[in-house]
Amino acid sequence: MTSALPLPPPPPVAPRPRRRRGLVAVLIAVPLIATVAGGAIWFATNSGRPTPPAAGTVAFVEPLRVPELAPSRVEDGVRVFELEAQTGASALAPQGETPTLGYNGAHLGPTLVAERGERVRVDVSNGLADETTVHWHGMHLPAAMDGGPHTTIAAGESWQPEWTIDQPAASLWYHPHLHGRTREQVDAGLAGMFVVRDDEESALALPRTYGVDDVPLIVQDRSFNVDGSFAGGLGLQFDGVLGDTILVNGTITPYFEATTERVRLRLLNGSSARMYDFTFADGRDFDLIATDGGLLPSPVSSSSVPLSPGERAEIVVAVTPGESVVLRSEAPDPALHAGGAAFDVMELRAAASLTPSPEVPDRLADVPPPDASGAVVERTFVMSGHEINDREMAMDRVDFTATVDTSEVWTVRNENPLPHSFHVHDTQFRVLSVDGAAPPAHLAGFKDTIALEWNREYRLLVRFDDYADPTTPYMYHCHLLWHEDQGMMGQFLVVEPGQAPDLKRPEGDTDDRHDH
Ligand code: C2O
Ligand code: CU
Ligand code: CU
Secondary structure, eight states, rough: OOOOOOOOOOOOOOOOOOOTSSOOOOOOOOEEEEEETEEEEEOOGGGGOOOBBBBBOOOOOOOOOOOBBEEEEEETTTTEEEEEEEEEEEEETTTEEEEEEEEESSBBBBBBEEEOOOOOEEEEEEEESSSBOOEEEEEOOOGGGGTTTSSSEEEEEEEEOOOOOOSSSSEEEEOOTTTHHHHHHHHHTEEEEEEEEOOOHHTTTTOOOOOTOOOOOOEEEEEEEETTTTTTOOOOOOOOOOSEEEEEEEEEEEEEEEEEEEEEEEEEEEOOOEEEEEEEOOOOOEEEETTTTEEEEEEEEEEEEEEEETTEEEEEEEOOOOOOEEEEEEEOGGGOOOOOOEEEEEEEEEEEEEEEOOOOOOOOOOOOOOOOOGEEEEEEEEEEEETTTTTOOOOTOOOOOETTTTTEEEEEOOOSSSOOEEEESSOBBEEETTTOOOOOGSSSOOOOOEEEOBOOOOOEEOOOOOOEEEEEEEEEEEHHHHHHHHOOEEEEEEEOOOOOOOOOSTTTTOOOOOOO
């Protein structure tokens, strides 16, 4: 097994000159080399990290872009969406047009909305000059519809995943999952939100007018070259690509004009590596109402909510007429070793007169306490370097097989004093404990992705319902996308009791993959 790490403690954060927007990001990484279990990790000191301008220095001049709602039609009882992955150019930064990728447009993708109980199909076409996949992050669905690295769509080809929405109302998202190249395609702009609604959530007095008082915020950090193109250089960052410019829904220096007394923000950390700790500049409290997999039992009055790449949170914030308040990120919890200092994300500007909003209800959803008594298997996942349990992802290796309609208890540990996270496909898990203690509120609901503090033990209750398939695997991985690409991922099959695994389509087999 993995031995203790001979890593030095992370270096202190050096004071840094203020960087003006528009300057080319120059990556001056000071690499250190550490040997871990025979391998080597390169990582940078904090002073080499691209960092957004310090909090309080940004002028918010661009109206927030709000992704369009994806149109759909109902065909034989199936709600059908169309998504085309496209290349394009986007006016994002003052430097010039940025070559980007998007769905149904030049950058990012529309928001899909579907109801629990609906049968949905997405007609995905690949208009890129390159292969891709589309993964429905957070969705409970058959493995063959999950859009993992085995379900590639060649350039010019299409794919029609179809499934029944069967999970609570939640803010999910979609993005490519090409083995080894997820970061590249997500950072180029392939990402969008998928909002699931249900009767329980719809019956609550919560803001839900899309783009008015219910607003998706896809938060990403990128850097730009002098010609306006995204600077994608990995440099020698341990965690992958960090940017010096924050984009929300593809908008730099965004402001949102609130016209209601309360606004629901669906926060998605769509960044490939950066961790955030969302807060308001004046420290005001807001209501945390939902995490990755849906509503919390009751709103949790909070002044900050941390999100690692891939995680979501829904918050409801109250504003008063005529005021402005900045949504910012504080430095992430030092225990995550994600570095950085506070920076601005977006400004909320309240109109001079606001439409009244109801109070956030005291009760939101039935979220029973997790009960691990029926769990049939225990597994341990040790995250170290770019490996899980001392192994890198192999497309032709199944790491384990789970039985459908059973629960398991997973113990997950990050052995590096460096940022990692843990994401599981198909399921929304529950955090049983963190170092033996009950999880904090933001980890107490349904989750599909969690940040891992160094050397803490996370015990998860993971359930695999409904869908067995001995041939197509689901993935679990670090959601720092460069780590995932480097192989910090594994795959599992969910099978019927006694069914033998029969993994299809090993690495390199690029044919015969659009037939389901
Ligand atoms: Cu957001 Cu395996 O994915
Ligand atoms: Cu996922
Ligand atoms: Cu990682």
